[in-house]
Amino acid sequence: MPFRSIVLVKQVPDTKNITGDAMTPEGTVNRAALPAVFNPEDLNALEMALRIKDREGGEVVVLTMGPPSATEVLREALYRGADRAILLTDRKFAGADTLATSYTLACAIGKIGAFDFVFAGRQAIDGDTAQVGPQTAEKLGIPQITYAESIESVEGGHVVVRRALDRGSELVRCSLPCLLTVVGSAPAARPASVRRRIAYKRDAGIESWTAADIGAEEARLGMAGSPTQVHKINFVVLEGTESKDVKPTAEGIAALVDELVREYVIG
Amino acid sequence: MSETRNVWVFVEQDEGKTADVSLELMSKGRELADELKSELWAVLPGDGVGALASDLVARGADRVLYAEHRELRQYRTLPYARVLTALVAERRPYILLFGASSVGRDLAPRVASAVRSGLTADCTDLQIGDFESQKDKQVYKDLLLQIRPAFGGNLIATIVNPKHRPQMATVREGVMRQRPADASRKGTIEKVPCSFEPGDFALEVLSREVRASTVKLKEAPVIVSGGMGVGDAEGFALVRELAAAMGGEVGASRAAVDAGLIAKEHQVGQTGTTVRPRLYVAAGISGAIQHRAGMAESSKIIAVNTDPDAPIFQIAHYRIVGDLAQVLPLMTAALREKAK
Numbered sequence: 001m002p003f004r005s006i007v008l009v010k011q012v013p014d015t016k017n018i019t020g021d022a023m024t025p026e027g028t029v030n031r032a033a034l035p036a037v038f039n040p041e042d043l044n045a046l047e048m049a050l051r052i053k054d055r056e057g058g059e060v061v062v063l064t065m066g067p068p069s070a071t072e073v074l075r076e077a078l079y080r081g082a083d084r085a086i087l088l089t090d091r092k093f094a095g096a097d098t099l100a101t102s103y104t105l106a107c108a109i110g111k112i113g114a115f116d117f118v119f120a121g122r123q124a125i126d127g128d129t130a131q132v133g134p135q136t137a138e139k140l141g142i143p144q145i146t147y148a149e150s151i152e153s154v155e156g157g158h159v160v161v162r163r164a165l166d167r168g169s170e171l172v173r174c175s176l177p178c179l180l181t182v183v184g185s186a187p188a189a190r191p192a193s194v195r196r197r198i199a200y201k202r203d204a205g206i207e208s209w210t211a212a213d214i215g216a217e218e219a220r221l222g223m224a225g226s227p228t229q230v231h232k233i234n235f236v237v238l239e240g241t242e243s244k245d246v247k248p249t250a251e252g253i254a255a256l257v258d259e260l261v262r263e264y265v266i267g
Numbered sequence: 268m269s270e271t272r273n274v275w276v277f278v279e280q281d282e283g284k285t286a287d288v289s290l291e292l293m294s295k296g297r298e299l300a301d302e303l304k305s306e307l308w309a310v311l312p313g314d315g316v317g318a319l320a321s322d323l324v325a326r327g328a329d330r331v332l333y334a335e336h337r338e339l340r341q342y343r344t345l346p347y348a349r350v351l352t353a354l355v356a357e358r359r360p361y362i363l364l365f366g367a368s369s370v371g372r373d374l375a376p377r378v379a380s381a382v383r384s385g386l387t388a389d390c391t392d393l394q395i396g397d398f399e400s401q402k403d404k405q406v407y408k409d410l411l412l413q414i415r416p417a418f419g420g421n422l423i424a425t426i427v428n429p430k431h432r433p434q435m436a437t438v439r440e441g442v443m444r445q446r447p448a449d450a451s452r453k454g455t456i457e458k459v460p461c462s463f464e465p466g467d468f469a470l471e472v473l474s475r476e477v478r479a480s481t482v483k484l485k486e487a488p489v490i491v492s493g494g495m496g497v498g499d500a501e502g503f504a505l506v507r508e509l510a511a512a513m514g515g516e517v518g519a520s521r522a523a524v525d526a527g528l529i530a531k532e533h534q535v536g537q538t539g540t541t542v543r544p545r546l547y548v549a550a551g552i553s554g555a556i557q558h559r560a561g562m563a564e565s566s567k568i569i570a571v572n573t574d575p576d577a578p579i580f581q582i583a584h585y586r587i588v589g590d591l592a593q594v595l596p597l598m599t600a601a602l603r604e605k606a607k
Contacts, residue, residue: 015418102380126418128538129388131376134344138380143469144344146373160473166369167532168477174470184525223402227385227431231398231412234423241568241582248571248589250597256569256585257601265546265567266489266513267605 002058003154005049006109008120008136009042009062009077011070015125038073041121043189045182048151049119050081050190056154059083061112065093065104071206078200079192086112090210095223098127102135104221107214109140117159118179122147133181140179145172148180150187270432272305272409275360277351278323279342279370280313281477287485288366288440290326295393295443296364297327302395303409305361308332312350314340317458324454327446331454332358334461338468341475342370345467348377354459355382360433362411364393367437379435385428386435387413389537391442391560398427410434416537416556423556441485441541441561482516482532484540489515489548492535492562495522496551496572496591503529505595506550512602518542518562520552536561548598551591554579571595 013034049060062077064070065088074085088108096104109118118140123130130146137144145161149169152160154176163170164183211221219225246256261267276296279286293309300307306329311319313335320331334350355363355378363378365371367389379386392414398407410427411434417424428434484490491510493503503517510517518540519533535542536558547565552558554570554577562568563582570583571594580586587594 013418097385098376099380099383099385127388129376129386130372131379131386131388134373134376135380138348138377141466143466144373144377145470146344147369164369165475165477167480168475170475171473172470173473178469227383227428228387228426229398229400229402229429231425231427233417234425241584243580243584243586246569246585246587248587248594248597250601252587253594253597254601254604256587257598257605260546260567261605266602 001056003052003056003116004059004061004114005052005117005119006112006115007042007046007049007060007062007077007082008105008118008132009046009064009073010039010121010124011036011064011066011073012039012124012126013037036069036072038076039121039124041123041182041184042073043121044184044186045119045121045180046077046080046082047187047189048148048180048182049117051187052117052151052154053081058116061086063105063108063112064088065096065101071204074206075200075204076192078204079197080190081193081196085204085206087206087208088214089208092211092218092221095226096221097226097228098129098131098135099227100221100223100225102132102139103225104214104216105132105136106139107216108209109136111209111214116176118142118177120179120181122181122183130181133179137179143174143178144181145174145178146181148182149185270359270361272303272361273308273358274300274303274305274362275308275310275364275433277363277365277371277374278309278311278319279366279368280311280316280319281342283315283319285319285322286366286368287445288368288371288438291440291443291445292364292366292438293323293326293328294446295438297446299362299393299395299411300329303361306330308360310351310354312339312347312461317456320456322448324456325448325450325452327452328454331456332459333456334459336461338463339461341472343470343472344373344377345469346463347374348381349463349467350461351378352381353461355433363433363435365435365437367439371437375435375437382433384431384433384435385426386437387415387426388437390415390436390438391537393436393438398429400429405429411436416560439537439541480532484516484518484533484535484542487516487542488544489513489546490518490535490542490544490562490565491515491548491550492518492520492552493523493529493550494520494552494558495526496553497523497528498551500528502551502591505591505599509548509550509595509599509602512599512606513546513548515544515546520555520558549579549583550595552579553577554582
């Protein structure tokens with residue numbers, strides 16, 4: 001039975017590899033100095049959707065909200081096996097927190113039409129909030145399965161999923177349609193196919209939708225639709241601690257251990 | 268009911284035991300309520316959980332709202348969200364806090380979306396303060412200041428939610444300090460009704476395996492943590508040996524966990540466990556704010572790193588610039604010598 005899956009992806013600054021130029025002297029982020037990457041767990045989400053298509057047939061639609069440059073992650077998804085790609089881009093979307101983002105994504109999913117699965121990475125590395133998945137599920141009025149690690153089976157309008165918990169795991173069965181957020185321990189994404197790369201190189205056929213296209217209420221978009229505001233941003237200032245240098249020699253280390261024992265820090 | 272200034276804590280329980288993170292939030296919630304001159308309420312859904320309510324009063328609750336139903340026995344998103352959302356709509360809390368556990372991080376965004384309010388994840392501090400909005404030039408008094416590392420931990424952001432209620436936040440286990448219970452405190456315990464819709468049971472838990480954690484980072488008096496500098500999983504053996512010689516636990520940086528060098532339950536930091544041991548040894552850890560947020564309050568910090576400019580050295584009490592492969596075995600040997 002063919003299934004239609006929608007995968008929510010995000011282009012993010014590579015916060016794991018921050019270099020010296022990434023922060024300005026004023027303590028703000030110099031986004032231009034950070035390479036933009038495919039949010040890692042969104043790749044696991046894409047792979048989960050592609051595996052359902054491999055097994056059962058159907059279609060994989062990737063959806064992202066971002067500036068026009070975010071088409072890079074959509075192309076990447078097409079190269080790896082997605083069938084259709086949609087970019088949500090509009091100045092009105094700018095400054096969205098997770099609530100406004102999930103509303104926007106839910107409106108776009110409504111326009112895509114009937115679906116069986118929505119997949120998303122558990123969280124994006126630029127915010128680490130893990131909120132957009134559950135909030136989008138709520139807006140769509142469908143159940144959510146967060147921390148999904150593997151799909152065990154899909155049959156009779158239900159999916160059986162293994163979820164990773166803080167200390168352990170859980171096997172759940174859920175009716176379709178539903179939304180899954182996928183963790184990094186799920187299978188890694190397949191590589192881009194050379195054949196697909198060539199096929200999509202000139203014209204990837206990426207659709208671009210604005211606020212008007214998805215029939216969204218303006219007051220619920222972008223900064224206007226975001227309850228949270230940033231009050232202040234502090235650059236992390238390291239306060240120096242009074243410290244001793246210890247030589248990396250047997251004598252230096254033995255003296256340190258003596259001191260720790262004498263001061264009852266250890267022992 | 269009109270809007271209140273009350274602070275609510277969602278209380279998570281499993282098999283008749285209240286989660287530590289919820290008790291920690293009760294302590295913080297009590298402070299916030301005192302500052303606002305308002306009440307602290309605990310919200311406790313479950314099955315057979317009424318017995319936990321009096322302890323929550325002792326932990327600082329002015330009122331405990333508990334909902335009991337067999338469908339609430341095991342945590343599932345939709346039935347729990349139904350209970351919370353209905354209570355929030357009816358009783359209008361000012362602030363609503365959740366533990367950033369796999370339960371809280373699943374439930375809080377679902378509720379925030381349903382009540383259309385803002386939510387801030389993984390706060391490392393919560394305060395009450397005023398905010399002048401650049402958007403409408405108004406001053407908002409006594410807001411919840413939600414403080415968290417942002418942008419991969421390179422910045423500290425203070426987030427506010429000026430107009431929507433409740434102001435919602437999640438906090439990781441170990442970040443807030445738990446205060447002792449006071450059995451003489453008085454509070455009201457109220458059982459609240461709950462009703463569901465058929466769609467709330469779309470998901471069924473077939474099986475659940477939860478292991479007791481073998482890693483007890485939070486209470487450990489001594490922690491030896493390894494970062495990317497240890498190189499590989501074998502390099503962690505040196506970290507483990509030193510931890511054993513010190514009678515301590517093994518910790519790790521997020522980078523080491525993400526690289527698969529060691530299991531996630533060893534992770535110290537903003538998205539791991541916050542620790543305050545007597546002694547913290549950071550071996551091969553550069554010291555991103557993400558990590559420091561979770562260990563900077565340790566009484567003594569020893570940092571070992573080959574890079575003399577590593578940020579970890581700025582908060583270390585003892586700086587050892589050197590190779591882990593030499594330094595750690597020397598420490599282990601010196602400790603064993605002492606123990607003789």
